[in-house]
Amino acid sequence: MDFSTATHLMDLGISAIEYVLPSKSLSVRELEDAGLLVSRAEKLQNFGFERCYISDESADELALRAAAALLDNYGIRPESVDLLLYAGAIASSHHVAGGHFLSNFNYPATKLQFELGLTRASVAGISQAGCMGLTYAVKFAGDFVRSNAEAQCVLCVSADVLPRGVQREILYNVISDGACALMVTRNSTQNRILAHRSVTKGYYWDCIARKNEILAAYFPTAKNLIQDLLGGAECPPEDLRMVLPHNVSYRSWEILLDLIGVRKEQLFATNISQKGHVIAADNWINLKDATTANLLNPGDKLLAFNFGFGANWAATLIEH
Amino acid sequence: MRDTVLITGGTGMVGQDLLPKICSQEIVERVIVLTRGNGVLPAHQKIEAVRGDVRLPDLGLRHDLKQSVVKATTTIIHGAAETSFSSALSAARAVNVGGTENIMRFAADCPRLKAFCHLSTVYVCGKRTGTIREEDLEHNSGFVNAYEQSKYEAEQFVASQAQRLPTTVVRLSTVLGRSLDGAVTKTGAIHYALRFFFHSLAPLVPGKKESPVDLIALDYAVDSIVLAALDQFTAGSTWHVCGSSDAFSLEQLLEETLQLFYKNRPAWRKRAIEKPAIVNLETFYLFVRSVEELGESVLKNSVAVLKSFAPQLAYPKLISDASTQLVLQRSGLARPEIRDYYPKVIRFLLENNWEARPQEQARL
16 A cells, blocks of 8 residues: 555644534434434444434534634634635535525635634635545645745634434444534644554445445555554554544444554543544544543554545544 | 276366266276256266265165165265355254265165265364364364364264275365366355455455465365375375465465456556455454444355354464375375466456356366
8 A cells, every 4th residue: 555645744733622512412212213313223322322413503603613612712813823724524514505506605614714813814625535524634734834834823624514304324323413623733732743644545435336345445444554654653552542533333443443453441432422423523522522531641642543435544643 | 897986076166077087087987976966967978977865865866776876886985065164053964964974874885895085174173273184083172164063073973984984084175276277167155255355345354364274276186086086095094185385374365366456457456455454253253243233235245255264264273284295296196386376266266257167167
């Protein structure tokens, strides 16, 4: 495998994270009763899911709340932001809903720039990366700061809200709506990004026709990618303080952990059952929650692994 | 008087190539093939098909027919078997143990019998690890599937009759295809597994990187059986017809296969399909259980095949053929090297869209 996207971003880190989940939460039993699951609730419980969040707000509204909280809580001046990257996994996350065809050009990213007063920030969106959107935003943010001597910080935001009434189960995972905002900053002393690997395999682009193949390809590709990342960074699995998962089924993590030689205790699994799979935001919500719960110490090595339709796999090594 | 050979399992993968080879032996005058009538036999003047079933007493033959066969038979090659790795134990026993008991009772009635050759599998050793020798049989390590267990029990019965009958046991390894042209005349679990790998449906394989994957060429199996049953028959002997030290390790097999897919199907490379990951048994079964719970039929089928035999790789073993090689070398039979014929088999499978070609029967 040619990991041409390998990077070493020693001078970059994630200095701030905030996220927003909707107030409404349903158990998998309630989802089943409402006809919002493909599988039986019991099966999904066996796979590690208990609840998910469902939003009555739009994706851009959740994004605005998450980003505004980030700026407020961390005392970040809006005009200091050099770039805003807005990620969304599904097409509806990339326009502000309206009845007119032209509303397809009503972009939530630029709306966010205006609402937050990010007057200096260039703006772009990341789509077609599935649940990988925010991880790619972090990666591209790093590339941007490294290649622009004047650039100091990039605001990365992801938000997704599934259409009302759509089933909440994708490939046996329970999906939550939500938004996450984070700041990638030059010379950050927090959550330094030590290494990153990603691979895209277009063979699996058709997630309906290639459903079985995707399920099968997930594990060996993830294993090779993570082992390449850790090997390149000379970080043996036992040196990892924590694995920050994307919140796919705990069952799949049990399998993957064994493949990469990581103990179950190293996985920050709490959020899988209670928060569900918040599309692109999982890794970073988990980083925020592990930090808030005082589970991490400076210098701890963290592995964030993620998969997105496309198909894309990515792994990031972080020093807390 | 020349020999009359009674063969069971003549329409199976090995049997299809064994028949012409037996017919070509000058010492053989007649070849009687016991068949349930569900396979095509090659047309040859020496071959006589008789309808019967090893699961039945007297092989299901009419009394007069039985007497005729009993009177003529000098050699029995018992190859009929339930070879599915996913059979229930009762079904496997019915053919593999019950059938062996019936054919051996039949053999006891044959006044001219010189040799009873029982075809078995090297995997009667089940979950044993380490070096497995020809003289080894008894163990309590357990089995990966009902096929292994039933063949083990059949061998126990053969051993119990060794004082009464001139028996030899030929334990075959997994037969892949012909060494000369790579032809596969009947597909089995190993071919299905390779096909799943090609189609990105074989994510995990249990075992260890260094686990030997013992495979043999069809023609080598056939030539060895002919020697064991006819030219080099020795009562009480056991043969290991296997790859032994020539086997690929599991890691080598997967890498070699990947490279052969690239070579034979250059466009396949852009799919970027990974080799299956090698995992421990616990993780493999967790994956199996998960897939079975998912109910995705395509992936479920793939996993069903893999779980029927691949766990054997988690019990690494070297099948020794030291004693067998002494006889084979004396007879001038060399074991084809896996590195020479494996690429031919992969090419054959790809060119034939993973289908066997039964019509590729050896020429009479």
